[in-house]
Amino acid sequence: MIDQITVFLENSEGRLAALCRTLAWANINMRSLVIADTTDYGVVRIICDDPQRALDVLTAADYRAISTKVAAIGVPNEPGGLARLLAKLDELDQNIEYGYCFSLSGDMACDVLKISGAEEASAAAKAIEDAGFKLLKQEDIA
Amino acid sequence: MSRQQDILTLPHDQIEAIQLEGVKKTVIKCYENVEFYKKSFDAAGFNPYEIESLEDLAKAPFTTKQDLRDNYPYGFFAVPLSEVKEIHMSSGTTGIATVGGYTDHDLEIWGDCFARGVEFANGGADDVMQVCYGYGLFTGGLGAHYGGVAAGCMTIPMSAGNTERQIRVMRELGTTILCCTPSYAMHIADTAIAMGLDPKKDFKLRAGIHGAEAFSDNFRADLEKKLDFKVLDVYGLTETMGPGVAIECWEQNGLHLAEDHFFAEIIDPDTGEVLPDGEWGELVITTIDREATPVVRYRTRDITRIIPGECACGRTHRRIDRLHGRTDDMLIIRGVNVFPSQIEDVMKTMPELSSWYVIELTTVAHLDRVTLKVEMEQGFDFDEIRQIERLQKELEAKLKTALSVGVKVKVVEPKSIPRSEGKAKRVIDLREGVN
Numbered sequence A: 001m002i003d004q005i006t007v008f009l010e011n012s013e014g015r016l017a018a019l020c021r022t023l024a025w026a027n028i029n030m031r032s033l034v035i036a037d038t039t040d041y042g043v044v045r046i047i048c049d050d051p052q053r054a055l056d057v058l059t060a061a062d063y064r065a066i067s068t069k070v071a072a073i074g075v076p077n078e079p080g081g082l083a084r085l086l087a088k089l090d091e092l093d094q095n096i097e098y099g100y101c102f103s104l105s106g107d108m109a110c111d112v113l114k115i116s117g118a119e120e121a122s123a124a125a126k127a128i129e130d131a132g133f134k135l136l137k138q139e140d141i142a
Numbered sequence B: 001m002s003r004q005q006d007i008l009t010l011p012h013d014q015i016e017a018i019q020l021e022g023v024k025k026t027v028i029k030c031y032e033n034v035e036f037y038k039k040s041f042d043a044a045g046f047n048p049y050e051i052e053s054l055e056d057l058a059k060a061p062f063t064t065k066q067d068l069r070d071n072y073p074y075g076f077f078a079v080p081l082s083e084v085k086e087i088h089m090s091s092g093t094t095g096i097a098t099v100g101g102y103t104d105h106d107l108e109i110w111g112d113c114f115a116r117g118v119e120f121a122n123g124g125a126d127d128v129m130q131v132c133y134g135y136g137l138f139t140g141g142l143g144a145h146y147g148g149v150a151a152g153c154m155t156i157p158m159s160a161g162n163t164e165r166q167i168r169v170m171r172e173l174g175t176t177i178l179c180c181t182p183s184y185a186m187h188i189a190d191t192a193i194a195m196g197l198d199p200k201k202d203f204k205l206r207a208g209i210h211g212a213e214a215f216s217d218n219f220r221a222d223l224e225k226k227l228d229f230k231v232l233d234v235y236g237l238t239e240t241m242g243p244g245v246a247i248e249c250w251e252q253n254g255l256h257l258a259e260d261h262f263f264a265e266i267i268d269p270d271t272g273e274v275l276p277d278g279e280w281g282e283l284v285i286t287t288i289d290r291e292a293t294p295v296v297r298y299r300t301r302d303i304t305r306i307i308p309g310e311c312a313c314g315r316t317h318r319r320i321d322r323l324h325g326r327t328d329d330m331l332i333i334r335g336v337n338v339f340p341s342q343i344e345d346v347m348k349t350m351p352e353l354s355s356w357y358v359i360e361l362t363t364v365a366h367l368d369r370v371t372l373k374v375e376m377e378q379g380f381d382f383d384e385i386r387q388i389e390r391l392q393k394e395l396e397a398k399l400k401t402a403l404s405v406g407v408k409v410k411v412v413e414p415k416s417i418p419r420s421e422g423k424a425k426r427v428i429d430l431r432e433g434v435n
């Protein structure tokens, strides 16, 4: 499991740019940034090299930011890589809140999954690992 | 303070005797020295020389804020200006202020009245009072200041603003009593905690005397927990003096009126009829010994009630309940009366929300639209969007039940609701045809 930073943002002009600038000035390197938005606000999910510092920096700058444990699974960056993982999850009958992927290096991609509930999440992570997938740690991301 | 202790426990019939004497003098003084009262008493057929009981005062006509405005600046002064030592003005949203004048005697009474707050907090010469109400025309700053000095406290005249400096002074000078608006106290608390301070260890606060805006019991509990002290509510208004007209004692069960200086009635705001103790209505005040600007039956527009019965603290002065809001804070939304405090009460049942909010009123297709902007409390897990949606829906449903008016809830980013240093602005009215 790795730490994802989640930030609440109002849908107003320039907020996302300001957020990215705040992290850039703190020299934090983002590996991934995805936005889930509604008409009024958005939730920005960030994977970066130093989540604790990102959280401190954002909180000090008056952003509402929290840290969330998510499962990060390394899959081969090739056709069908994600399909095999999803098939496995289907088999495990696991309730996934959301997921997204980003590419780690040339031949590896990272699938991020949010599984609700701490117990369910660690049980699911173990099942995924037992099925032969590589569960990534914070060091693998940084 | 022994002078105060005696008067605060005087049997109530003796207080009433003081009040009757004072009311008689006030109405005559007003009639003979203030052109407005000469005209209004005559027009109402009220004879100021024929008051025999406190009930007789109900025959006198009311004084309204508009009357004071119409006679700006000196029309309500009952003494020669050479006797007036200080002036305060209340801010008017319409532009014209109301003016209060103070003679030496009036200033002394003011100090004594506010000093009762220190007495109620079991304080005195050993206390360090930090006043961060604004100093100036607003009565908050100097009123608290005179009270601190009269009570023998070491009084620090900080005025409002520069929150980090307030916190430094509070810590380094060992402030024990804090005086400011409740919303500013909350801002100080939040800022101190964000600076990494632990109010329990870093401050010596014992009590806060907070007024000039209504605050809910939940807000109070929150503030008391954050700053590890006890919060006493103080009431007052420029038109009758300033803060100190009534102050809560350590029992926190109503605010003791300074009945030796003010006579209070509760009226039905629609009919003007005097209501019995216990019933909610508009507070009406007659000054008993004010020299410069005495008022007769001044309509405060504040909604409260007289709490029947005696206070557990043993003091005999009657208590008013904590304010339900002002008649002019009351919003009429789609024909329904709504007080911002009702919204605050609902919000407080949801720990996911912070205390900061603003109500925005707009017109959409000729109908009133209410939007409540709220901030999430630190620590609320909003990673899944449905949690934010649940929060919004739950609050909207609760508001609908409590107010009978639909309110759209909008969650906003932290600090996007302005932190005030004076009175918090809770309502933004952008409706067509209003203001």
Ligand SMILES: [Zn+2]
Binding pocket: B249, B250, B251, B256, B311, B312, B313, B314, B315
């Ligand atoms: Zn009491």
